[in-house]
Amino acid sequence: MNFSAQVWNKIDNIYNSILIMPFVQELKSGLLKREIFQHYMIQDAIYLGEFARVLAIISAKAPEPDLQLQFANNVREAIIVERSLHENFFAKFGITIDHALATEPSPTCLNYTNFLIATAYRDSFAVTVAAVLPCFWIYSEVGKHIYQTAKIDNNPYQKWIETYADPDFEASVNYIIQVVDQQAKIASVQELKLMEQAFYRASQFEWMFWHSSEQLETWSIK
Numbered sequence: 584m585n586f587s588a589q590v591w592n593k594i595d596n597i598y599n600s601i602l603i604m605p606f607v608q609e610l611k612s613g614l615l616k617r618e619i620f621q622h623y624m625i626q627d628a629i630y631l632g633e634f635a636r637v638l639a640i641i642s643a644k645a646p647e648p649d650l651q652l653q654f655a656n657n658v659r660e661a662i663i664v665e666r667s668l669h670e671n672f673f674a675k676f677g678i679t680i681d682h683a684l685a686t687e688p689s690p691t692c693l694n695y696t697n698f699l700i701a702t703a704y705r706d707s708f709a710v711t712v713a714a715v716l717p718c719f720w721i722y723s724e725v726g727k728h729i730y731q732t733a734k735i736d737n738n739p740y741q742k743w744i745e746t747y748a749d750p751d752f753e754a755s756v757n758y759i760i761q762v763v764d765q766q767a768k769i770a771s772v773q774e775l776k777l778m779e780q781a782f783y784r785a786s787q788f789e790w791m792f793w794h795s796s797e798q799l800e801t802w803s804i805k
């Protein structure tokens with residue numbers, strides 16, 4: 584069994600918990616509260632800004648030029664698509680750029696992005712790619728799952744659902760899965776363990792990120 588299939592099996596509990604989260608269920612029905620989605624959108628814009636830095640470090644660490652280029656192009660596309668999604672929702676949900684820029688990262692957002700940045704600076708290319716894989720893969724699976732059963736007509740979150748259920752997004756996810764599997768084949772036992780841990784930790788953060796928006800999470804002391 585490929586490394587990716589093995590680690591996906593290990594996060595089965597997390598993935599299934601994500602599917603039944605109120606956030607995901609309500610995206611599907613279109614009934615998600617506006618203020619929860621606004622919280623999520625602003626935090627996600629902060630997250631993606633940091634995520635882009637992590638991807639740039641991955642590209643810089645790539646062991647061969649083709650991989651460096653392909654990876655950079657692939658992830659660049661993913662960032663552009665998500666940015667346009669945010670612009671669309673900022674306008675639709677009355678979020679101003681000034682408000683978004685003045686908002687601090689929530690504890691969960693900061694924790695997740697710091698984890699990714701620390702991994703990118705400290706660990707190998709292989710471990711870092713394993714750490715960002717859940718970000719792509721879980722969204723693609725959740726997007727496809729919601730798309731199959733969602734109420735699409737008059738659903739204010741339709742564009743979100745379509746973005747992550749898009750076959751182009753799935754293609755970029757498949758590319759990253761393939762890169763992770765190639766790296767796993769040549770990794771030492773110790774590095775494989777780190778790859779597995781990074782994948783699991785990032786998956787936990789994916790659940791926590793949605794949960795933090797359900798809670799409208801802020802800092803408990805200012």
Ligand SMILES: Cc1ncc(CN)c(N)n1
Pocket residue numbers: 627630631665717718719722789792
């Ligand atoms: C927190 C988070 N994780 C993943 C994705 C999808 N790339 C996202 N937009 N935000």
